[in-house]
Amino acid sequence: PAPANLRAKFLREFQHMGSYQYLEPRLLMIGRLLECLRRMGVFLSAQGPVTVDGFRLKNLSYWARYHCETVMGSLGCLSGYCNARCEFCFRYGSMFQRFPHRILCRSEARTRLKYYDPEAKKGLPYPVDDTGEIFLNRALLEILRAVRARAPEALIDDLTTHGNFLDAETVRRLAELKPVFVVISLNSADPALRARLMRGGRDEVGIRAFSLLREHGIPYIGSIVPWPTIPLEDVENSIRFLDAAEAYLIRICLPSFTRHSHPTAPFKGWEHWEKLGAMIERIRPELSTPLLIQPSWYLRREIRAHVDGVIRNSPAFHAGLRFGDVILSVQGKAVLTRQDAAGELVRRRRQGRGARLMILREGKRRRVDLAEDLRAADDCYPYKPAGYQPDPRMLFGIHFIDPFPLDSVVAMARIIREHPEARRIAVMTTVLGEGLFRKALGLLMQSPGFNLPLRKIRVTVAPHRHLGGNIVVGDLHVASDYIEHLEELRRLGYRPDLVLIPSSFTMGEWGLDALGRSYLDIEREIGCRVELVPTRPVKM
Numbered sequence: 001p002a003p004a005n006l007r008a009k010f011l012r013e014f015q016h017m018g019s020y021q022y023l024e025p026r027l028l029m030i031g032r033l034l035e036c037l038r039r040m041g042v043f044l045s046a047q048g049p050v051t052v053d054g055f056r057l058k059n060l061s062y063w064a065r066y067h068c069e070t071v072m073g074s075l076g077c078l079s080g081y082c083n084a085r086c087e088f089c090f091r092y093g094s095m096f097q098r099f100p101h102r103i104l105c106r107s108e109a110r111t112r113l114k115y116y117d118p119e120a121k122k123g124l125p126y127p128v129d130d131t132g133e134i135f136l137n138r139a140l141l142e143i144l145r146a147v148r149a150r151a152p153e154a155l156i157d158d159l160t161t162h163g164n165f166l167d168a169e170t171v172r173r174l175a176e177l178k179p180v181f182v183v184i185s186l187n188s189a190d191p192a193l194r195a196r197l198m199r200g201g202r203d204e205v206g207i208r209a210f211s212l213l214r215e216h217g218i219p220y221i222g223s224i225v226p227w228p229t230i231p232l233e234d235v236e237n238s239i240r241f242l243d244a245a246e247a248y249l250i251r252i253c254l255p256s257f258t259r260h261s262h263p264t265a266p267f268k269g270w271e272h273w274e275k276l277g278a279m280i281e282r283i284r285p286e287l288s289t290p291l292l293i294q295p296s297w298y299l300r301r302e303i304r305a306h307v308d309g310v311i312r313n314s315p316a317f318h319a320g321l322r323f324g325d326v327i328l329s330v331q332g333k334a335v336l337t338r339q340d341a342a343g344e345l346v347r348r349r350r351q352g353r354g355a356r357l358m359i360l361r362e363g364k365r366r367r368v369d370l371a372e373d374l375r376a377a378d379d380c381y382p383y384k385p386a387g388y389q390p391d392p393r394m395l396f397g398i399h400f401i402d403p404f405p406l407d408s409v410v411a412m413a414r415i416i417r418e419h420p421e422a423r424r425i426a427v428m429t430t431v432l433g434e435g436l437f438r439k440a441l442g443l444l445m446q447s448p449g450f451n452l453p454l455r456k457i458r459v460t461v462a463p464h465r466h467l468g469g470n471i472v473v474g475d476l477h478v479a480s481d482y483i484e485h486l487e488e489l490r491r492l493g494y495r496p497d498l499v500l501i502p503s504s505f506t507m508g509e510w511g512l513d514a515l516g517r518s519y520l521d522i523e524r525e526i527g528c529r530v531e532l533v534p535t536r537p538v539k540m
Contacts, residue, residue, distance in 0.1 A: 038052050066120060070121075081103065112124050116150070135166070162184070187238070201414060218385070224253070247289050255512075265469065307321055319369060321370075402536075404439075409440050411534050416456075416457075425498045427459050462482050462484075464477060464482045465484055487500065489539060
């Protein structure tokens with residue numbers, strides 16, 4: 001063990017094994033084997049007996065095999081602590097709070113950056129923790145400087161903050177690391193209401209941070225959780241505040257709660273969401289900033305390539321594209337879905353070319369030409385601030401919500417073909433996804449090469465019994481939700497031969513849910529075949 005005077009610092013660099021159980025459960029197996037060995041005898045060194053209370057991984061090159069889309073993603077959680085106590089916070093009763101929170105230290109960050117491969121997009125496994133306030137990590141800016149040294153041109157994103165530490169000096173130092181992208185919580189532009197809602201202190205600093213980010217050319221997403229204790233008028237004022245402050249995007253997280261975070265429901269049914277939706281649709285045409293409503297499928301239940309917003313000062317913005325336009329073709333190639341349109345737009349942008357669109361607006365076809373001749377020095381804030389490289393993934397400034405994954409439906413059809421013996425097939429979906437799934441089926445059934453035995457299929461929705469509350473996102477299911485739902489169907493006389501479940505509720509490659517339980521437990525408990533349908537998690 002470390003010397004007593006260094007033990008606190010030494011232990012900060014160790015992590016609870018349980019926080020790795022989702023991504024790499026083999027680490028738990030190694031720990032349990034070592035624990036068995038420890039109980040069998042005494043470990044000795046030249047100085048005498050040694051107390052063994054942890055282990056290190058030796059061959060880190062072997063373990064650097066986990067998908068990390070960005071260099072920032074390879075670091076994992078920057079801080080598991082938060083000094084705010086927001087009324088709506090999901091951390092209350094979180095399923096991850098069984099393990100101690102942690103703050104990423106400098107030495108671990110350096111090691112993770114060393115073993116990150118930007119070409120293969122692979123890095124070391126990282127522990128799961130609730131994301132907290134990143135600026136509580138006193139080493140944050142030093143870690144970000146190490147990121148910039150490791151990846152000189154990469155976008156430093158995944159910086160989510162409540163903003164109350166973003167004073168003028170901090171924003172100035174952050175600007176030295178550009179290109180940088182921030183997600184910052186506003187929740188209310190009224191300091192008194194914001195203080196009552198978030199209970200983190202320094203609310204004037206948090207509100208002032210938006211103008212400082214604009215002043216220093218740092219693009220950001222402004223986030224609002226319209227909790228029912230905040231008047232709708234204030235929510236509207238906060239949206240307009242972010243629009244005037246030239247946010248890249250305004251994210252509105254429809255208020256959600258679990259039975260753990262709020263044992264007494266703060267509101268019931270869909271009424272509050274409906275009021276928010278009506279207000280949003282009323283003011284949306286008056287805004288220059290796209291609105292991202294989450295869950296995104298609540299207001300936008302279309303399969304086709306509907307434009308969900310246009311980023312200010314982007315090629316799409318200057319070409320006159322609008323929210324609600326339907327893209328029919330890109331460069332003469334017909335597109336049916338957002339996914340199709342996004343793929344074609346990315347391909348054109350990577351070729352360094354503009355794009356010719358045919359759109360449908362108010363029942364009339366129109367041609368729209370998107371030019372992309374921006375240079376790094378051009379300042380088109382917030383789409384592309386000066387010094388930022390145009391990113392093909394930004395789709396010329398067209399904002400699409402997460403599309404319904406048609407490729408997952410195609411994969412589902414393949415799995416069904418592999419099980420011709422199945423006579424009763426249960427397909428799991430969600431309250432918001434069920435209608436989109438049926439639309440996707442209707443679209444795909446028109447394709448000559450696509451076929452599904454619809455008479456065998458029963459589409460069903462498993463309630464979120466573990467989390468409870470008003471949770472409706474399928475990614476937040478756990479295995480017990482599906483087990484209890486299938487047992488209920490069995491009591492009602494329906495016994496499927498094959499159960500198909502979207503894979504997005506599992507974490508990593510081991511098929512474990514957020515409680516560390518394998519999806520195969522569903523098969524063991526219910527006694528029928530269970531297959532996971534490859535599905536990407538919804539971006540929250």
